[in-house]
Amino acid sequence: MxxxxxxxxxxxxxxxxxxxxxxxxxxxxxxxxxxxxxxxxxxxxxxxxxxxxxxxxxxxxxxxxxxxxxxxxxxxxxxxxxxxxxxxxxxxxxxxxxxxxxxxxxxxxxxxxxxxxxxxxxxxxxxxxxxxxxxxxxxxxxxxxxxxxxxxxxxxxxxxxxxxxxxxxxxxxxxxxxxxxxxxxxxxxxxGEDGIERGIIGTAARSDCRDEAFYIDFGQSHSPDLNSSRRFIKMNGRKVYEYALKYVPEAMKDCLDKSGVPVHALKKIFIHQANEKMDDAIVKAFYKLYEIDNPPEYIMPMSIHWLGNSSVATIPTLLDLVRKGKIDNQELRTGDIVMFASVGAGMNINAACYRY
Structure with a gap:
């Protein structure tokens, strides 16, 4: 294939x-x-x-x-x-x-x-x-x-x-x-050429657009002194957290299962850098779906501490940093199975598995 x-x-x-x-x-x-x-x-x-x-x-x-x-x-x-x-x-x-x-x-x-x-x-x-x-x-x-x-x-x-x-x-x-x-x-x-094992081996995506559609949107400033006609990015943090923790682990499992590889073969999870506490909880919940209590050490590279949440740029930036040896204790080796996973406004979730 x-x-x-x-x-x-x-x-x-x-x-x-x-x-x-x-x-x-x-x-x-x-x-x-x-x-x-x-x-x-x-x-x-x-x-x-x-x-x-x-x-x-x-x-x-x-x-x-x-x-x-x-x-x-x-x-x-x-x-x-x-x-x-x-x-x-x-x-x-x-x-x-x-x-x-x-x-x-x-x-x-x-x-x-x-x-x-x-x-x-x-x-x-x-x-x-x-x-x-x-x-x-x-x-x-x-x-x-x-x-x-x-x-x-x-x-x-x-x-x-x-x-x-x-x-x-x-x-x-x-x-x-x-x-x-x-x-x-x-x-x-x-x-890639036919027969090459590396590359994308599975994907999953979903959109929830009823009550969830406006968990992240444009809204008025919290400040009473700013022009009421100007709009800013707004987020219902509690709702986003609850939604992500409930559905992102399921999407990740769906993606991994479609890829046909066991969870123990997974070497890295490149997850959207939105909130360290939330990302930790998502990854832990993902492993719980496989009856594993604790995720492997160093499974989740992080850049949020110094780069924050740059939305669509977080995962490709993180991937580039790891590939080029710019994050401590993180590396990729030929044959490694890695997963990309993200959640955001819409509300939308997706995941992809890749053989490096």
Whole structure:
């Protein structure tokens, strides 16, 4: 059977560092616009204990999401030694388009994928460029789509990118806003030769769009002093946590079972970097489905402590860091079975198993 193989990865990690102690100078407010009467230091300490986030990265003022996407894509292209004119598809996952500093408008026309193709200088008209909006699991959904095109013989090389500047839609009067960050990650996915064992071996996805559809959405600032017409990314943290803990482990099991490999063969889980406490609980619940009490040591690489939640960029960035030996006690070896898993606005969940 023909497999889809990752032949190169890349990431753009912004240089601007935003530490936890940089927040709260104007105070935090709740959803009813009431000031939270707790010392900022207490709020920040509790935030760190729950999320694991100590600092995050924000894009420089002169950089937009499509710029970061092009940087990450260039790294993936160079590593894979790909002639850019042979790329069949450019798939860019994002949620808010390009947002310039100090503006309130998102810009997605033309698509970010078209902008990336332009920035890369690709002339080939049959290189099709399009965007995916799927919440935080967008990059992984793009990977799943690319895999289907490759297996169908409709493409041979697909460039899949996740990019986001969440700092520009963050309400800094909302404690939850401290989770979000900026960045971009990319991979080159190619059709492997028949008989090659490595590559994508199974996928799973689901969307729950009734009551769950608006757990993460756009809403008014918590601050009573900001323009009521301006909107920011908003999250019902408790609902998201409960939903993720209930359904993500099931999707992960579905994916692994479809892949036909035993859970003991799983070497790494690249999970969306949203909240360390939640990610730990999801992975533990996943192993419980196989009647295993404790996940293996080092099964879950983490970058959330210093990169925060960069939405669609978290998994491809984490993969790039591990592949290039930039995270302590984490490495990939030929033949390793790894899983990608993500959850986010929609609410959407997906997972993919890959033989490295």
């Amino acid at each position: 023909q497999r889809s193989i990752i032949t190169g990865t890349g990431a753009y990690i912004p240089a601007v560092v935003k530490k936890n102690e940089d927040f709260g100078s104007e105070g935090f407010y709740d959803v009813k616009h009431h000031r939270i009467n707790q010392p900022v230091e207490v709020i920040l300490e509790k935030f760190t204990q729950i999320t694991g986030i100590v600092e995050r990265r924000y894009a420089p003022d002169n950089i937009v999401a499509s710029d970061m996407a092009a940087y990450a894509a260039t790294e993936a292209i160079l590593e894979s030694q790909t002639d850019i004119e042979t790329i069949d598809q450019i798939i860019v996952a994002h949620n808010y388009g390009d947002i310039k500093t100090n503006t309130i408008q998102t810009d997605s026309v033309p698509s970010l994928a078209s902008r990336v193709k332009h920035k890369l200088g690709i002339i080939n008209p049959y290189c099709v460029a399009y965007d995916v909006l799927f919440g935080c699991p967008g990059w992984l959904q793009g990977l799943i789509q690319a895999d289907l095109y490759l297996k169908a013989g409709a493409a041979k090389k697909c460039l899949v990118i996740g990019t986001e500047t969440l700092s520009r839609v963050t309400d800094f009067s909302d404690r939850d806003g401290m989770i979000f960050s900026d960045g971009a990650g990319a991979c080159m996915l190619e059709a």
